[in-house]
Amino acid sequence: MHFFSSTKLHYLIIILLAASLIGAKGSELMTLTIRNKSGQQVALRLITSDNSLFYYLIVPANEPHTILDKTFTIPKAVYKMRLYYYLEADPATGHQCPSRDPVTLMAVRNIRITVTPCFPPPVNRGEPTQVKYSRWRCIR
Numbered sequence: 001m002h003f004f005s006s007t008k009l010h011y012l013i014i015i016l017l018a019a020s021l022i023g024a025k026g027s028e029l030m031t032l033t034i035r036n037k038s039g040q041q042v043a044l045r046l047i048t049s050d051n052s053l054f055y056y057l058i059v060p061a062n063e064p065h066t067i068l069d070k071t072f073t074i075p076k077a078v079y080k081m082r083l084y085y086y087l088e089a090d091p092a093t094g095h096q097c098p099s100r101d102p103v104t105l106m107a108v109r110n111i112r113i114t115v116t117p118c119f120p121p122p123v124n125r126g127e128p129t130q131v132k133y134s135r136w137r138c139i140r
C-alpha cells in the first residue's frame with residue numbers, strides 16, 4: 001500500500017504551492033508614468049543615492065490641448081529626481097524655465113508624474129500616487 005493516496009498527494013501539492021505563494025516576494029519593478037502638459041519636450045533624470053541606477057527619461061512635447069503620457073518600468077528604489085525643460089523659456093509665457101534642485105522620489109509603487117508648464121505653478125497636488133512638477137516646486 002502506498003503511503004500517500006493520489007488524492008492526498010494532490011492536496012499536499014496544493015498546500016505546498018499555496019504556502020510558497022504566501023511567502024513570495026512582490027515585484028521589484030514599478031510603473032512610472034510621465035504626463036507631459038508643459039507644451040515642450042522634457043527630460044527626467046533619476047539617480048539612486050549609491051549611483052547604482054541611473055535613468056534619463058525623455059518625453060516629447062505634447063500637441064496643444066492634448067496630454068501626452070509616456071510609461072516606463074523601473075526598479076523600485078529611492079531616487080533623486082531632476083526635471084529638465086527642453087527650452088530655456090516657456091513658449092506660451094516667455095518665463096524662464098531653469099532646472100530645479102533634485103527632489104527625492106520614493107519609487108515603491110506605481111506613480112504618475114505630471115509635468116506642468118514652468119509658469120504658473122500647479123494649483124494643487126492631485127491624488128496620492130501623483131506628483132505635479134513645475135519650475136517652482138515638486139508638489140507631493
